[in-house]
Amino acid sequence: MKRLIVPGTLVGLILLAALAAPLLPLTDPIRQDIMHRLAGPLPGSPLGRDEFGRDVLSRLIWGARTSLGVAFASALIAGIFGTLLGLIGGWFRGLGELLAVRSMDVILCFPPVLLALLVVTLMGPGAGTLILVLSVLYLPGFVRVTYAEVLSARSHDYVEAVRALGAPAPRILLRTVLPNVAGPVLVQLSLAVASAVVLESGLSFLGLGVVPPAPSWGLMIRGARATMDQAPMLLFWPCAVLTLTILAMNLLCDALRDAVDPRTSGPRPRLRAVDRLLPGLLPRRDATPESVLDVQGLTVEIDTPRGPIRPVQEVSFNVRAGETVAIVGESGSGKSVSTTALMGLLPPVARVVNGEAWFGETELLRLPEPEMRKLRGGRMAMVFQDPMSSLNPVYRTGAQVAEAIQAHQRVSAEAAWKQAEGLFRRVGIADPERRMRAYPHEMSGGMRQRVMIAMALANRPHLLICDEPTTALDVTVQAQILDLLAELQRETGTAIVFITHSLGVVAEIAQRVVVMYAGQVVEQGSVAEVFHDPLHPYTRALLAAVPEGETQPSGIPGVVPPPHAFPEGCRFAPRCAHAIPACSAAPLALDMAAPGRAVRCIRWTELAHPKEEVPA
Amino acid sequence: MAWILRRIGVSLILAWLVASIVFMTLHLVPGDPAELLLSTGGIMPDPGAVAELRDRLGLNDPLLVQYGGFLRGLTRGDLGNSLIDDYPVLAEVALRLPRTLELIFAGAILAIVVALPAGTYAALHRGGAFDRVASGLAALLLAVPVFVVGTLLILMLAQWLRVMPAGGYVPFADNPGRHLALLALPALTIAKGLAAVLFRMTRASVLDALSRDHVRTARAKGLTPRGVLVRHVVRNALIPVLTVLGLHMGTLLGGTVLVEYVFNWPGLSTPLLRAVEARDYPMVVGIVLTISGLFLLINLIMDLLYAALDPRIRAA
Numbered sequence: 001m002k003r004l005i006v007p008g009t010l011v012g013l014i015l016l017a018a019l020a021a022p023l024l025p026l027t028d029p030i031r032q033d034i035m036h037r038l039a040g041p042l043p044g045s046p047l048g049r050d051e052f053g054r055d056v057l058s059r060l061i062w063g064a065r066t067s068l069g070v071a072f073a074s075a076l077i078a079g080i081f082g083t084l085l086g087l088i089g090g091w092f093r094g095l096g097e098l099l100a101v102r103s104m105d106v107i108l109c110f111p112p113v114l115l116a117l118l119v120v121t122l123m124g125p126g127a128g129t130l131i132l133v134l135s136v137l138y139l140p141g142f143v144r145v146t147y148a149e150v151l152s153a154r155s156h157d158y159v160e161a162v163r164a165l166g167a168p169a170p171r172i173l174l175r176t177v178l179p180n181v182a183g184p185v186l187v188q189l190s191l192a193v194a195s196a197v198v199l200e201s202g203l204s205f206l207g208l209g210v211v212p213p214a215p216s217w218g219l220m221i222r223g224a225r226a227t228m229d230q231a232p233m234l235l236f237w238p239c240a241v242l243t244l245t246i247l248a249m250n251l252l253c254d255a256l257r258d259a260v261d262p263r264t265s266g267p268r269p270r271l272r273a274v275d276r277l278l279p280g281l282l283p284r285r286d287a288t289p290e291s292v293l294d295v296q297g298l299t300v301e302i303d304t305p306r307g308p309i310r311p312v313q314e315v316s317f318n319v320r321a322g323e324t325v326a327i328v329g330e331s332g333s334g335k336s337v338s339t340t341a342l343m344g345l346l347p348p349v350a351r352v353v354n355g356e357a358w359f360g361e362t363e364l365l366r367l368p369e370p371e372m373r374k375l376r377g378g379r380m381a382m383v384f385q386d387p388m389s390s391l392n393p394v395y396r397t398g399a400q401v402a403e404a405i406q407a408h409q410r411v412s413a414e415a416a417w418k419q420a421e422g423l424f425r426r427v428g429i430a431d432p433e434r435r436m437r438a439y440p441h442e443m444s445g446g447m448r449q450r451v452m453i454a455m456a457l458a459n460r461p462h463l464l465i466c467d468e469p470t471t472a473l474d475v476t477v478q479a480q481i482l483d484l485l486a487e488l489q490r491e492t493g494t495a496i497v498f499i500t501h502s503l504g505v506v507a508e509i510a511q512r513v514v515v516m517y518a519g520q521v522v523e524q525g526s527v528a529e530v531f532h533d534p535l536h537p538y539t540r541a542l543l544a545a546v547p548e549g550e551t552q553p554s555g556i557p558g559v560v561p562p563p564h565a566f567p568e569g570c571r572f573a574p575r576c577a578h579a580i581p582a583c584s585a586a587p588l589a590l591d592m593a594a595p596g597r598a599v600r601c602i603r604w605t606e607l608a609h610p611k612e613e614v615p616a
Numbered sequence: 617m618a619w620i621l622r623r624i625g626v627s628l629i630l631a632w633l634v635a636s637i638v639f640m641t642l643h644l645v646p647g648d649p650a651e652l653l654l655s656t657g658g659i660m661p662d663p664g665a666v667a668e669l670r671d672r673l674g675l676n677d678p679l680l681v682q683y684g685g686f687l688r689g690l691t692r693g694d695l696g697n698s699l700i701d702d703y704p705v706l707a708e709v710a711l712r713l714p715r716t717l718e719l720i721f722a723g724a725i726l727a728i729v730v731a732l733p734a735g736t737y738a739a740l741h742r743g744g745a746f747d748r749v750a751s752g753l754a755a756l757l758l759a760v761p762v763f764v765v766g767t768l769l770i771l772m773l774a775q776w777l778r779v780m781p782a783g784g785y786v787p788f789a790d791n792p793g794r795h796l797a798l799l800a801l802p803a804l805t806i807a808k809g810l811a812a813v814l815f816r817m818t819r820a821s822v823l824d825a826l827s828r829d830h831v832r833t834a835r836a837k838g839l840t841p842r843g844v845l846v847r848h849v850v851r852n853a854l855i856p857v858l859t860v861l862g863l864h865m866g867t868l869l870g871g872t873v874l875v876e877y878v879f880n881w882p883g884l885s886t887p888l889l890r891a892v893e894a895r896d897y898p899m900v901v902g903i904v905l906t907i908s909g910l911f912l913l914i915n916l917i918m919d920l921l922y923a924a925l926d927p928r929i930r931a932a
Contacts, residue, residue: 113870
């Protein structure tokens with residue numbers, strides 16, 4: 001809204017000047033005074049006189065009246081008729097749609113100035129002709145905007161409901177559709193006015209718009225061209241006023257559009273230089289020898305307009321060779337952000353503020369980008385959630401896999417293509433020669449995910465991070481992909497970090513599980529232990545939410561809080577059936593319940609032995 | 617292939633619709649077109665002259681016969697003769713069109729060469745000094761009408777500094793250096809609006825492409841920043857830029873009329889403006905049809921390029 005103020009005020013002032021022209025103490029804009037031809041500033045003429053001795057200031061202000069009058073009149077006419085046509089086309093569809101909407105495409109086939117010139121030829125120049133032409137030119141914009149809004153409004157439940165109740169079409173359109181259309185139509189109106197000012201001045205400049213001696217900015221520039229050597233200021237004033245008006249109107253249009261369209265609005269965080277800590281600053285730690293990946297205290301911070309948030313805090317876990325560790329949790333628990341941070345793929349607004357992640361002998365979180373790049377897709381690879389959007393739509397799938405090979409191996413294009421063919425076969429794609437030539441949109445979801453897996457396996461990674469690789473797929477395809485991953489792991493011994501929100505998938509694929517909630521690890525242990533004897537109320541609630549046999553699944557009330565509203569104490573307390581005041585008092589630490597078993601709950605011992613529980 | 621044929625078919629239908637609308641304009645205007653064309657300032661024209669003009673324009677024939685004759689003429693490339701000097705419109709168009717095309721081409725190249733890299737750079741360094749300066753400049757350039765830019769360029773570079781010619785035309789064969797010097801300012805003027813639009817579109821499109829999942833995949837593969845940028849960001853970002861570019865060609869072609877007038881460039885706009893003033897209807901129609909046809913052709917080429925870049929379109 002703040003962005004509306006400056007251009008809005010400016011446009012308002014220009015409008016006010018134009019409207020008030022007859023009331024202002026100005027000399028007659030068309031009274032000639034040959035004695036003072038091209039005179040500089042005179043009493044009563046602060047900006048001097050033009051080539052016929054007419055007062056420049058007066059002509060500027062009266063010119064605004066002409067230009068804006070033509071612009072507003074044509075934009076309003078186009079707005080009224082265009083909105084009506086759009087309403088008709090959107091509501092009645094069929095023939096009405098064809099006549100009202102599709103016919104508009106033809107107007108767009110003409111360059112605007114030329115259509116105007118054609119009509120001027122027939123009707124002669126003048127303000128009336130201009131208004132007629134301009135209103136026809138801006139009709140399609142209004143028709144399209146209204147038509148689109150009506151179509152989307154029609155699909156809304158409340159409109160359907162009113163329709164089913166038998167309300168007459170005109171009333172529905174007025175009550176439900178028009179309020180929605182108002183915003184976009186207003187934007188369109190401001191665009192049309194701005195554009196009409198440009199066209200009007202252009203045609204007047206050519207001598208085919210407003211008829212002299214009526215004042216108009218375009219005509220003033222046309223006149224001043226002849227004398228620009230003697231009186232350049234005569235040229236300067238109308239140019240400046242015209243440009244300023246259009247600039248203010250354009251800025252107003254942009255601000256209006258942002259205000260109306262929420263997708264483009266909102267302050268965008270400024271990019272900041274990525275602060276990269278010096279590698280090797282921290283003392284070298286003894287890595288657990290058998291761990292492929294050892295994450296300690298990973299904390300990610302994101303700058304938001306409301307201040308920094310920490311969607312991932314103090315996350316620790318490790319993965320051994322040949323092992324699959326599942327990270328499980330609801331949406332917003334920080335699973336994906338954690339792994340994205342490990343891959344060095346965090347968006348620029350997010351950064352790792354604390355923690356270490358040892359990948360063999362390498363610390364990932366402080367690794368310089370060129371080194372990180374060599375690891376990514378090489379010794380550590382990632383499979384993403386949605387294979388459709390994760391593959392580039394404009395390249396053949398084979399080329400995208402071959403590209404991954406060539407990023408890490410110095411091989412020829414043919415050799416990479418040949419290798420990719422082997423990978424396609426390995427991930428179970430039949431007829432790889434043909435499939436490699438297919439574009440992503442020509443494949444099924446399961447096939448696309450196989451391509452993603454082939455890409456990830458291209459350089460025989462030691463660690464594979466799978467971010468919900470089966471969520472976007474059908475259930476049967478899910479099972480196939482899980483089998484494929486398990487099989488590939490048996491063959492290659494790759495360690496896998498598998499992110500999922502489905503406990504069924506965890507049971508199927510993983511040996512150990514990390515349960516995350518609201519950016520923290522709340523429980524950790526082997527799959528068998530965690531499933532049979534969950535220690536954290538959240539894990540228990542998750543397990544209860546899985547439909548199993550005859551028992552009705554019980555959902556967890558509420559949702560994961562957003563990162564800026566994480567509770568001070570136990571983050572699950574507001575949704576926990578066992579919460580007591582002490583839970584919310586202070587941040588909780590992760591308790592080591594047993595070797596390899598951790599839980600973040602102050603009541604886990606008493607909850608684990610329900611008989612000792614004191615009734616509340 | 618089927619897609620290309622269909623797209624060409626659509627263009628032909630649009631061309632037919634454009635021609636029909638131009639034809640109909642003459643008859644849609646209230647009153648006798650011949651009388652309208654001859655009247656100036658509300659003075660009734662001489663009835664004899666009106667009858668003669670009606671005869672010359674073939675207005676006495678039944679409407680369908682006129683329409684048929686008009687379309688037949690178009691397919692043969694016959695655009696009629698000027699009302700003023702009976703000169704064939706097609707000959708005039710054939711003489712002038714190459715000069716207009718040269719101007720548009722030079723302006724478009726100039727705009728593309730500046731705006732695509734600038735837009736990409738601004739997007740990659742969003743919020744930086746370059747981005748803010750260039751975005752502000754683009755907003756300013758969008759707001760200055762072409763004829764204002766042209767006139768001010770003449771005032772400053774030709775009148776004050778005397779480093780550039782104010783306008784005119786010399787055939788390339790006669791004097792290549794002079795030809796290019798005369799081309800520079802009008803081409804620059806045409807380029808300014810297009811460059812501003814292209815800069816904004818490229819910037820927005822690259823920003824959008826940067827946030828796509830497949831760019832993350834490309835980075836996850838371990839591609840170099842350059843590889844990610846060239847193959848996965850710019851290539852994908854160019855596709856929407858192309859479409860919008862095609863749509864903006866209409867404004868560009870219209871702007872060309874003004875630019876040619878400002879710089880005395882003897883392209884299509886000189887006879888066009890003379891004909892509009894003299895109410896020489898066949899000449900105006902011929903030139904309007906030519907430029908509209910050019911507009912349709914440019915959009916067709918843009919769409920074909922689009923399909924070449926985006927396999928999803930060809931499948932649709």
